[in-house]
Amino acid sequence: MALSECSTSTASRFFPMSLRRDAAVLAPRLSLPHRSCASKVPSFRTLAVRASTPLLVASEACAKVIHGKYVSKLIRDEISAEVSGMKEAIGVAPGLAVIIVGDRKDFATYVPNKKKACESVGINSFEVHLPADSKEEEVLKFITGFNDDPLVHGILVQLPLPSHMNEQSILNAVSIEKDVDAFHPLNIGRLAMRGREPLFVPCTPKGCIELLHRYGIGIKGKRAVVIGRGNIVGMPAALLLQREDATISIVHSRTQNPEEITREADIIIAAVGQPNMVRGSWIKPGAVIIDVGINPVEDSKSSRGYKLVGDVCYEEACKVASATTPVPGGVGPMTIAMLLCNTLTSAKRTHNFQCVGCFRLYFTIRKTSSEIVQEDSLSTRTAFTCRCPYSLNCLFS
Numbered sequence: 429m430a431l432s433e434c435s436t437s438t439a440s441r442f443f444p445m446s447l448r449r450d451a452a453v454l455a456p457r458l459s460l461p462h463r464s465c466a467s468k469v470p471s472f473r474t475l476a477v478r479a480s481t482p483l484l485v486a487s488e489a490c491a492k493v494i495h496g497k498y499v500s501k502l503i504r505d506e507i508s509a510e511v512s513g514m515k516e517a518i519g520v521a522p523g524l525a526v527i528i529v530g531d532r533k534d535f536a537t538y539v540p541n542k543k544k545a546c547e548s549v550g551i552n553s554f555e556v557h558l559p560a561d562s563k564e565e566e567v568l569k570f571i572t573g574f575n576d577d578p579l580v581h582g583i584l585v586q587l588p589l590p591s592h593m594n595e596q597s598i599l600n601a602v603s604i605e606k607d608v609d610a611f612h613p614l615n616i617g618r619l620a621m622r623g624r625e626p627l628f629v630p631c632t633p634k635g636c637i638e639l640l641h642r643y644g645i646g647i648k649g650k651r652a653v654v655i656g657r658g659n660i661v662g663m664p665a666a667l668l669l670q671r672e673d674a675t676i677s678i679v680h681s682r683t684q685n686p687e688e689i690t691r692e693a694d695i696i697i698a699a700v701g702q703p704n705m706v707r708g709s710w711i712k713p714g715a716v717i718i719d720v721g722i723n724p725v726e727d728s729k730s731s732r733g734y735k736l737v738g739d740v741c742y743e744e745a746c747k748v749a750s751a752t753t754p755v756p757g758g759v760g761p762m763t764i765a766m767l768l769c770n771t772l773t774s775a776k777r778t779h780n781f782q783c784v785g786c787f788r789l790y791f792t793i794r795k796t797s798s799e800i801v802q803e804d805s806l807s808t809r810t811a812f813t814c815r816c817p818y819s820l821n822c823l824f825s
């Protein structure tokens with residue numbers, strides 16, 4: 429069942445009694461059952477604003493919010509420092525080429541966001557925008573040009589392509605050394621195999637895992653359910669979780685009992701493209717949720733005429749999960765940060781450049797609900813480390 433609206437009252441209809449009891453343990457002070465959990469968040473935000481923007485706002489009533497937007501900013505700062513170091517040391521800046529074919533509404537935000545992000549970290553961006561009725565050969569011609577261009581270290585072909593184009597042959601044409609989206613079958617094949625290292629890891633799944641790492645959420649030995657098995661997110665997310673030693677189930681459109689399977693999970697990654705499909709009753713109390721879905725739903729109050737919602741009903745999830753990503757502000761900005769990461773990795777690899785003295789910040793979720801982790805004070809961070817927890821390569825080395 430996919431509903432674009434999920435209200436608290438529907439939540440209580442769908443909650444089995446046992447889960448409702450558990451949810452109450454997580455939400456001991458949820459004295460107003462008809463008020464949505466999401467609507468409670470601002471009061472904690474208000475509390476945190478006095479100090480600064482919160483990294484993790486822990487509320488007694490709600491799951492902790494995994495702030496992808498904030499973490500992506502930290503990562504961009506790290507990338508920026510490495511790009512400056514690289515420019516200074518060898519006079520080279522990483523370059524990202526983006527090929528867009530046609531005009532889709534969603535390109536209007538994603539594409540400019542990528543360009544802005546490149547500029548903000550010192551990565552050069554090159555863009556080709558072709559009309560929707562272009563020939564496949566034209567796209568291939570630009571790919572060949574970028575493959576041969578030493579100023580370009582990463583090539584991204586914006587998906588989906590118009591239906592008359594063969595996505596497979598276009599993606600296969602991207603040089604594997606510049607495949608920063610990591611959609612080349614060789615990259616995916618290596619990701620799936622033990623003892624093989626892909627040159628790049630797909631951006632969105634990498635962003636999901638990076639969020640778990642940065643928040644100190646253990647993956648090893650955990651039960652993880654990935655909802656969706658698409659080539660861009662679900663399938664590679666499952667492979668990555670497996671590499672991180674989680675035990676994986678994959679739910680798709682033909683799965684018989686998605687709700688039951690999902691309820692087994694300690695970690696849920698939802699990438700289906702169905703607004704609010706995952707309801708509170710699907711979630712094991714205390715589970716961690718990474719909501720990848722970005723679904724526009726009509727909203728007359730918004731200037732755009734629509735708002736973005738995830739695949740998970742946020743306000744219900746808040747009452748049951750221990751931590752969850754919001755939409756927007758969750759995985760989306762991480763995808764862009766990982767694209768920059770992969771572009772930097774590519775440039776470093778091409779020029780055999782190693783960064784010395786770089787560091788990463790990782791956090792752990794606070795155990796006590798009253799604590800608030802602040803953005804600007806290192807002393808309040810529960811972890812500060814140079815250690816890279818990746819089972820793959822380091823984030824961008």
Ligand SMILES: NC(=O)C1=CN([C@@H]2O[C@H](COP(=O)(O)OP(=O)(O)OC[C@H]3O[C@@H](n4cnc5c(N)ncnc54)[C@H](OP(=O)(O)O)[C@@H]3O)[C@@H](O)[C@H]2O)C=CC1
Binds near residue numbers: 429632659700721
């Ligand atoms: N945050 C980000 O950065 C990004 C977000 N997205 C978002 O992630 C979502 C998924 O995108 P993408 O992977 O490209 O989509 P795909 O269409 O490639 O995959 C969707 C998957 O969901 C499954 N599915 C669809 N409906 C149901 C259902 N009712 N029950 C169970 N499974 C279902 C499909 O199953 P089957 O295989 O059986 O057809 C398929 O495996 C979208 O909302 C997209 O906008 C995508 C990329 C980046």
Ligand SMILES: Nc1nc(=O)c2c([nH]1)NC[C@@H]1CN(c3ccc(C(=O)N[C@@H](CCC(=O)O)C(=O)O)cc3)C=[N+]21
Binds near residue numbers: 585755756760
């Ligand atoms: N070759 C290719 N690679 C991709 O990675 C790819 C793609 N094609 N096609 C489309 C999808 C979608 N995608 C998004 C990434 C970030 C946001 C993002 O930053 N979203 C903001 C919201 C921005 C807004 O408000 O509109 C957020 O979630 O906070 C959205 C969508 C990458 N994709």
